[in-house]
Amino acid sequence: MKIKAKLNAGVGLLFLMIIILSSLGGWFIYQLKKDTQNILVANYNTLQYSRNMLLALEEINTDPLAILEFQKNLNLQSQNITEAGEKETTQNIQNHFLELKRDKNSLNLQSSIRKDITELMQLNMSAIQLKSSVANSTAQNAIAVISVVGILCFLVAFILMVNLPANIANPIRELTSSIHQIAKQNYKERVRFEGNSEFGELARSFNTMAEKLQEYSESRIDKILKGKKRIETLIDNMHDAVIGIDENRKVLFVNDEALKISGLKRVDFVGKQIQDVAVSNDLIRTLIKEIIDPESKKDASEALKIYVEGKENYFEKDIVDINVIPTGEEESRFIGQVIMLRNITPFKELDLAKTRFIGTVSHEFKTPISSIQMGLQLLENEKIGSLNEEQQKLLHGIGDDAMRLLKITGELLNLAQLETGVTQLNIHPFEINALIQEVVNTNKSAADKKEISITTEIDSQLTTISADEDKTLWVLNNLVSNAIRYSFEKSNITIKVEKIDFNKVKFSVVDQGSGIEEQYLKQIFTRYFRIPETQTEGTGLGLSISKEFIESQGGTITVESKMGNGSIFSFILREND
DSSP states (O other): OOHHHHHHHHHHHHHHHHHHHHHHHHHHHHHHHHHHHHIIIIIIHHHHHHHHHHHHHHTTTTOTTHHHHHHHHHHHHHTOOOSTTHHHHHHHHHHHHHHHHHOTTOHHHHHHHHHHHHHHHHHHHHHHHHHHHHHHHHHHHHHHHHHHHHHHHHHHHHHHHHHHHHHHHHHHHHHHHHHHHHHTTOTTOOOOOOSSSHHHHHHHHHHHHHHHHHHHHHHHHHHHHHHHHHHHHHHHTOSSEEEEEETTOBEEEEOHHHHHHHTOOGGGTTTSBHHHHHTTOHHHHHHTHHHHOGGGOOOTTOOEEEEETTEEEEEEEEEEEEEEOOTTOSSOEEEEEEEEEEEOHHHHHHHHHHHHHHHHHHHHHHHHHHHHHHHHHHHHOTTTOOOOHHHHHHHHHHHHHHHHHHHHHHHHHHHHHHHHTOOOOOEEEEEHHHHHHHHHHHHHHHHHHTTOEEEEEEOTTOOEEEEEHHHHHHHHHHHHHHHHHHSOTTOEEEEEEEEETTTEEEEEEEOOSOOOOGGGGGGTTSTTOOOTTOOSOOOSOHHHHHHHHHHHTTOEEEEEEOTTSOEEEEEEEEOOO
């Protein structure tokens, strides 16, 4: 039977039962109304007229109007005769009343009239009782019939409520479950609905679709296997180590390079939980530490040092999450991760060679630069001979270039030391005031040329600090030198030293220059970085070296700046206990 026919039949039957129930209820209500109306219209009025006549009869000897009142109600009663015997009794009342009008003082006539009225009332009371029984019988019949029909309606509605939704919902639920199975590529799933309803037709269409999908899937297996083999061959021939795991951290594949680096065999790797493999292998344990505990993630630029076949190698680790959006869905689903180790040993060796070259060249530059400075000092000595104005300007220009070259050489030497790791810290307590005064004296000449004043604000409670004095002095000198270079003429530079938290000291250099654009603030401490279109000279190494010097002491260095409001360079070191 078709679903539409079931719905029409069920709803139609329920609608018919409701019409029948409504019709029966209306008919019985009408009957009750009719019975009660008879009582009110006929019998009740007669009782009212009889009562009024009795009252008038009591006052007929004293009140002249009583006869008129009695006559009025008697006339009304004559027009309201509805019961058997009521006409004769009313006629008796009329006859006795006519005689009473001739003899008002006759007690016998009054007594006869009272008896007639009482008999009239008795007839109507009996009629009321009879009609009340009829109305009660009608009400009981109405209750019985309406109850039976109501129960039938309830049973029909209950049967429809239990069966009809299940007949519709159960096939839909089964069909939905089968669709999910097809979505999971289980093309052997079939739907079986009995009957010739719309669901039966849908099931046949669904099964036809599933059969075609299964046929198509099986016909593609060969191509899929070939594609999988190509990918495995490509991964095995990569120079980078590659390890693939699924969403449950089960190893799916590992290439030969990863096996060589880890020293494991494929049979001990593929198909196992990677955390189980890590129990007996230090390298795998290091690689998956970030996966197991995301909070332990290290700096991405930090290289891993791994000994492979007795040789020191350097690798960059990269963990890539694999997320896909299944067909027909909107949200991506996590299906695994790929761990890659990129061999950067050749680049590391080139970087080390570059560092050694820079260190060697910078060191060798110091001797000729010192000779140039010594020659300049001799030329400036008037005992050797006087120079004209042009020669003095040329001599000052050579001196400035020599100082600039010496500064660049010093920065390159510091950079080479930092990269090779040979720089050692000399932590000891030193006077803060003496350090600040030396910075001011060192940069006084450069500040005077631009008429820049240098002021200091030092917390009176701060006297000493435990740090590397030479490197702290170098950093502070570099920050003040940069502030002078980028500040406007006749401006002010402030060196602040203040205590923060419990045992930390903050050094700040505040200038009144043009400021730094927000887009460059994150790159300002990057090696060799210089703000585009900057007119002042520099190598882009000073701030990078400053950052290395401060962080090597366990401190932090920051910058705050807004265009047109100057800049604030600050670094924080621990205070001496």
